[in-house]
Amino acid sequence: MTLPRFSLFSSPSSKLSWLLLLLLAMLGGIVLFYHQANQRLVGELNSLNGIHAANLRTSSQMLGLLGSVQNQLGQLLDDDNEDSLRYGELNRQIALIEARLAQLQQLPRQLTPPPLQQENTRQIAMLQAEIARDMDSFAQQVSGLLLLVQADSRHARRQARLVTRQVRDDTEQLAQLVQLQEQATQHAFDRYLEQASNRFKIIELPLLSLMLLVLLLMLRTFRRIGSQMRTTERTLLQLSAGDTDVQLPEDNDASFQPIVTALQRFRNSLHGNRRTQQQLAQQVEERTAHLQAANQQLADEISQRREAEKHRRLFEIVFRNTDNAVLITTPDSRILTANQAYLQMTGRTLDELVGQQPPISRSGHHDSNFYQQLWQELSHRGRWQGEIVNRHVDGALVHALLTINAVHDGDGSLTHYVGILSDITQLKAAENQLRRMAYFDPLTALPNRVMLKNRLEHEIEIAEQEKKSFAVVMLDLDRFKFVNDTMGHKAGDELLMDVAERLRGTIRIEDTVARLSGDEFCLILRDSSPAQAALICEAVLQVLGLPFRLTERDAEIGGSLGIAMFPADGDNVTTLLKHADAAMYQAKAQGRNRYSFFEPAIGARLKEEMELFSALRTAVKQGAFTLHYQPVIALQPGLPTYAEALLRWPQGGQHASPGVFIPFAENHGLIDAIGDFVLDNACDFVARQRDNGQPQTISINLSAKQLAQGNLPARLAARLADSGISPACIELELTESTLIQDLAAIGGTLQQLRDEGFRIAIDDFGAGYSSLNYLLELPVDKVKIDQRFIGGLGDNPRNQAVVAAILELARAIGVQTVAEGVETAAQLAFLRAHGCHYVQGYYFARPMPEADYLAFQLPAA
Numbered sequence: 001m002t003l004p005r006f007s008l009f010s011s012p013s014s015k016l017s018w019l020l021l022l023l024l025a026m027l028g029g030i031v032l033f034y035h036q037a038n039q040r041l042v043g044e045l046n047s048l049n050g051i052h053a054a055n056l057r058t059s060s061q062m063l064g065l066l067g068s069v070q071n072q073l074g075q076l077l078d079d080d081n082e083d084s085l086r087y088g089e090l091n092r093q094i095a096l097i098e099a100r101l102a103q104l105q106q107l108p109r110q111l112t113p114p115p116l117q118q119e120n121t122r123q124i125a126m127l128q129a130e131i132a133r134d135m136d137s138f139a140q141q142v143s144g145l146l147l148l149v150q151a152d153s154r155h156a157r158r159q160a161r162l163v164t165r166q167v168r169d170d171t172e173q174l175a176q177l178v179q180l181q182e183q184a185t186q187h188a189f190d191r192y193l194e195q196a197s198n199r200f201k202i203i204e205l206p207l208l209s210l211m212l213l214v215l216l217l218m219l220r221t222f223r224r225i226g227s228q229m230r231t232t233e234r235t236l237l238q239l240s241a242g243d244t245d246v247q248l249p250e251d252n253d254a255s256f257q258p259i260v261t262a263l264q265r266f267r268n269s270l271h272g273n274r275r276t277q278q279q280l281a282q283q284v285e286e287r288t289a290h291l292q293a294a295n296q297q298l299a300d301e302i303s304q305r306r307e308a309e310k311h312r313r314l315f316e317i318v319f320r321n322t323d324n325a326v327l328i329t330t331p332d333s334r335i336l337t338a339n340q341a342y343l344q345m346t347g348r349t350l351d352e353l354v355g356q357q358p359p360i361s362r363s364g365h366h367d368s369n370f371y372q373q374l375w376q377e378l379s380h381r382g383r384w385q386g387e388i389v390n391r392h393v394d395g396a397l398v399h400a401l402l403t404i405n406a407v408h409d410g411d412g413s414l415t416h417y418v419g420i421l422s423d424i425t426q427l428k429a430a431e432n433q434l435r436r437m438a439y440f441d442p443l444t445a446l447p448n449r450v451m452l453k454n455r456l457e458h459e460i461e462i463a464e465q466e467k468k469s470f471a472v473v474m475l476d477l478d479r480f481k482f483v484n485d486t487m488g489h490k491a492g493d494e495l496l497m498d499v500a501e502r503l504r505g506t507i508r509i510e511d512t513v514a515r516l517s518g519d520e521f522c523l524i525l526r527d528s529s530p531a532q533a534a535l536i537c538e539a540v541l542q543v544l545g546l547p548f549r550l551t552e553r554d555a556e557i558g559g560s561l562g563i564a565m566f567p568a569d570g571d572n573v574t575t576l577l578k579h580a581d582a583a584m585y586q587a588k589a590q591g592r593n594r595y596s597f598f599e600p601a602i603g604a605r606l607k608e609e610m611e612l613f614s615a616l617r618t619a620v621k622q623g624a625f626t627l628h629y630q631p632v633i634a635l636q637p638g639l640p641t642y643a644e645a646l647l648r649w650p651q652g653g654q655h656a657s658p659g660v661f662i663p664f665a666e667n668h669g670l671i672d673a674i675g676d677f678v679l680d681n682a683c684d685f686v687a688r689q690r691d692n693g694q695p696q697t698i699s700i701n702l703s704a705k706q707l708a709q710g711n712l713p714a715r716l717a718a719r720l721a722d723s724g725i726s727p728a729c730i731e732l733e734l735t736e737s738t739l740i741q742d743l744a745a746i747g748g749t750l751q752q753l754r755d756e757g758f759r760i761a762i763d764d765f766g767a768g769y770s771s772l773n774y775l776l777e778l779p780v781d782k783v784k785i786d787q788r789f790i791g792g793l794g795d796n797p798r799n800q801a802v803v804a805a806i807l808e809l810a811r812a813i814g815v816q817t818v819a820e821g822v823e824t825a826a827q828l829a830f831l832r833a834h835g836c837h838y839v840q841g842y843y844f845a846r847p848m849p850e851a852d853y854l855a856f857q858l859p860a861a
Contacts, residue, residue, distance in 0.1 A: 023214055030207050069100045232259055239266055325400070325421040331414045333357050345400065345423060347393030358419070365389035365397070374404075378417075382406040387424070399428045441515040443493055444500035452514035452522055456573045459512075459524055463566055470526050470566050471533035474580040475503075475540065477519035478558035478592045491550050495557070498550075502543045507536060522577070530565060530597065537561045537595040545593070558593035560584055569598045582606045612655055613668055620673040624651055627681050628847035631856060632699065632818060632840045635832050639816075642697035642731070644840065645682045646847045647674065666703055675706045679716065682730065683723040685850060690725065694854070699731040701763065707734060713752040727757030733784065735763050747778050754779040761818070766806065775813055783810055787821025787841070794826045807834045 072093060319326055325342035329335050335353045343350060346359060366388065378384045383405050390398040400421040407416040439451040447455065456472070463470055477499065484492035496519065503513045503521065512524040523540075525533050544559040562583025570576040579598040582605070587596035619625060629643040649656045655664075665671045682698045689696045706712060720727055732753060750760055761782035766789055775783070785806055792799035803819075810817045819831050822841030831839055845856060 020218075023211075023218065026207075026211060026214060030211075033203070065100055065103055069097055072097050072100070232263070235263055236266075239263065239270060323422075325419075325423070327358060327419040327421070329358070329417045329419070331417070333417070336416070342421065345392070345398055345421065346390060359390060378404055378406065388421075390421075397425075398423060399425045444497055444515050446500050446504075446521075447512065447514040449514070449516050452512070452516070452524075453573050455512050455514075456524060456576065459526060460566065460571070460573070463527075468527050469529065469568070470524065471528045471530070472564045472566065472576045472580045473523035473525060473533065473537060473540075473595075474562045474564075474577070474584040475521040475523065476560050476584055476588065477521075477544070478560055478588075480519040480557055483555045483557065487550070487552055487555065491552055491555070494550050495548055495555055498548050499544065499557075503540065506539050506543050511536075522580070530563070533563050533565070534595065537563065541593060541595065560587040560592050561595035562587055562598065563595060564598045578606070609664075612661070612664060613670075615652075615655070616661055616665060616668075616670055619649060619651065620670055620677070623677060625649055625674070625677055626849070627678065627685070628849060629698075629853040630840060630847040631845050631853070632838050633844050634838055636835075636837050639837060640697065642699065643853060644699040644733070644847075645678060645685075647678055648847075662703075666705055671703045671705050672709075675703060679719055683719060683725060686725050686729045687723045689854075690729075695729070697729050697731065699733055699761065701733045701735075704735075707746060707749060710749075712749060713756055716753065716758065717756045728759065731759040731761055731782070733761045733763040751779050764820075766802070775809070775815060780815055782816045782818055782837075784818040784820050784840075790819050790821045790827055790831075790841070791823070793830045794824060800830065803830075804834050807831075807836055811835055 075093070320339045322339065323341060325345045326339045327335065327342050328337050334355055335358065338350060338353055343353075346353070348359075374384050374386070383403070385401070385403045388400055388402045390400060392398055401424050403420045405418050405420075406414055407418055409415050439448060439454075440446065441448045459470055462468075480492065480495065483495055496515070499521070500513070500515065503523070507513055507523060507525070510526045512526075514522045514524075516522055523536075525536055528536070540561065541559060544557060547554045547556050562580045562585065564570055564576050564580035564583060566576060569579045583596045583598040586599075586605075587594050590596060626648050627645045628648050629645060632642050632644055634641050647658055647662070649658075649661055652661060655661050662671070662674070665674050678700050682700050686696050686698055702712075709715070716730075717727065720730065734750075754760060759781045760779055761784055762778075762780055763784045764786045765783040766786045783806070785803060789799050789803050789806075793803060807817055816837040818838040818840060819827075819836050820840050822828055822831065822839045822843045824843060827841075828839060828843060848856065
């Protein structure tokens with residue numbers, strides 16, 4: 001048996017791997033060698049440093065002991081000379097000196113020499129021998145000196161001086177010895193470093209040469225393997241593209257031979273696949289010819305049957321695709337088939353319906369009499385038509401208009417019934433929706449005014465029969481208009497829906513809540529006493545007082561409720577609603593967010609309002625008003641003086657004040673006629689004075705309801721055209737409360753008026769709704785500063801600052817200013833000094849009739 005041959009370089013990747021391992025091994029060996037050499041050098045240097053440190057310690061100890069012995073001997077001799085030593089003290093000091101001598105005798109007499117021979121090694125040895133002899137001699141001399149101290153002090157002092165000189169000489173020799181030792185140690189350290197550097201230089205060049213050789217070998221191998229791999233890759237790409245004539249690479253390394261063998265097998269496989277493909281193509285051509293012949297035969301058969309199927313298909317298409325549901329049954333009402341529209345109408349499949357009776361009876365909306373009449377008419381006439389109610393499989397009811405026709409064969413025998421159904425569910429839903437819209441509010445789904453009156457009439461009948469009372473509560477939301485104006489109508493609608501939901505959850509199930517219009521609701525509290533009605537109204541106020549979480553942000557509102565009791569406050573629908581509404585207004589007048597019961601005093605006030613309405617309507621019809629004119633004085637050069645037309649009602653009695661009857665006219669729909677009266681008379685005045693050679697400019701006031709009219713610019717322009725005067729002669733004043741309603745719409749109307757030639761002024765500027773936005777977004781020519789600011793100009797610095805700021809702002813944006821209510825010279829001086837354009841007030845003139853105004857002369861300044 002032949003064993004397989006094992007080779008380390010059986011493949012290109014193996015070669016590369018072994019070369020990399022060889023390079024890593026060489027690098028590791030070099031690093032290990034340098035590490036061992038450094039460790040040896042560090043050990044020798046540590047030994048040398050230890051010898052040097054030991055010699056220094058010995059020299060330092062020797063010098064210290066010598067100095068200590070010398071000092072103690074000197075002190076002993078001095079004390080003995082002064083005869084201050086006692087016997088015991090003398091013995092103690094001698095004992096200390098002897099102890100120091102003993103320590104000195106224990107020290108080594110010679111220092112450790114350097115490990116290497118140095119130039120001063122001999123000199124170091126001689127100094128060490130001499131110091132050793134001196135140490136022995138010094139010890140003997142000091143011992144003798146101690147004996148002399150006890151016997152002969154004079155001889156002892158002489159001997160002490162000799163010992164001192166010897167100590168000094170020994171100290172100098174020791175210092176010289178230490179210096180020589182340090183030089184020797186440093187020289188040895190340098191020798192060690194030089195030897196280590198020489199050793200490294202000896203082996204550095206061979207190692208680098210060996211590494212360079214290995215790198216060159218690796219580069220040569222990489223280049224040869226890379227060339228062979230590129231050739232192999234190019235061959236493989238050609239074979240993949242189907243080129244079987246490609247020449248395989250030759251003269252490859254032995255490690256590439258398996259790859260070349262695989263490429264050769266791949267080329268042979270491509271040859272075989274090409275031959276197989278050619279055979280398959282030939283078989284496909286033969287089969288295609290056979291199928292074409294069969295298809296031609298089949299086409300002939302289809303063309304023969306096409307005419308026969310044409311009419312049947314047409315009937316089937318009509319049957320299946322008609323919007324009406326079609327059902328065919330047997331004479332005993334068993335379903336044979338149905339179209340897709342019928343399946344959708346019932347929600348069932350055809351398999352579920354075939355053989356069954358039509359599911360009309362399952363809706364529960366038809367009784368036995370209905371079916372009896374249906375079959376009776378179908379039997380007599382052969383046809384029936386009417387509305388039925390089917391039930392879808394999901395439970396939903398489907399309203400349909402059904403037509404049933406009986407089908408007979410040639411001899412008159414009944415064969416089938418054909419039913420055609422038209423889905424009228426949406427039509428029925430639309431009818432219900434119209435009915436609901438007629439009786440319910442589309443936003444809140446609450447009963448509307450019509451349904452409320454019906455239920456109120458029904459409630460009156462029940463209460464009269466049962467001799468019971470009930471309450472009618474009118475509810476008007478407080479601050480709803482603010483929410484609607486500031487947050488938009490979408491937020492207002494959302495708020496109304498939330499209010500309706502809270503009201504439904506607060507009242508009892510037998511009570512009724514309805515929405516009459518806007519933010520006005522009405523409650524019918526069945527079988528309620530005044531106390532019970534008050535409790536329910538308190539609950540309503542509590543739920544309305546909670547914050548409403550709207551999409552944009554939270555809103556807080558309240559409610560004013562008026563209560564009218566049946567039969568005490570009225571016995572019919574109109575009276576109850578009127579009295580409840582009057583009580584509601586009474587609650588608003590008392591401070592809002594409260595409820596109020598109807599009282600006779602409220603009825604008296606209602607009567608007074610009715611009388612005022614009747615009188616005011618009569619005055620409008622008869623034109624019983626007049627215009628007074630108040631001069632508007634120009635303060636700046638080049639500006640013309642003009643007048644403001646102010647409405648007066650001479651026959652108004654206690655209601656003659658414009659502050660009373662004008663708001664009442666706005667709330668009761670009479671302001672349009674009054675506005676027309678002011679405009680007509682002002683235009684007539686301007687036209688007459690123009691004809692008399694005295695041109696005039698008049699300022700008139702517009703109400704919020706007049707401004708809300710979409711045709712206001714056209715009406716004003718037509719009226720001025722009839723009078724033949726220019727729009728520049730008329731200035732239109734609008735209060736700030738008018739502007740807050742809908743700034744975008746009002747801005748468009750004012751721009752149209754401005755385009756017509758009218759001048760626009762904002763009246764009562766700063767009265768509570770002031771916004772700089774008005775001055776920026778609206779086409780304003782003037783602002784009239786409210787008289788409440790003008791009245792405090794004399795003694796109120798804050799008023800002065802506000803007025804000065806308004807004047808400066810208006811001047812900066814090019815808007816003229818008019819100060820209302822000027823009554824003192826100090827006010828006039830302040831306004832003139834701050835550049836006000838016009839002033840108006842009692843300081844110059846009160847509103848006056850036309851004749852007085854024409855005769856008015858401006859007083860001297």
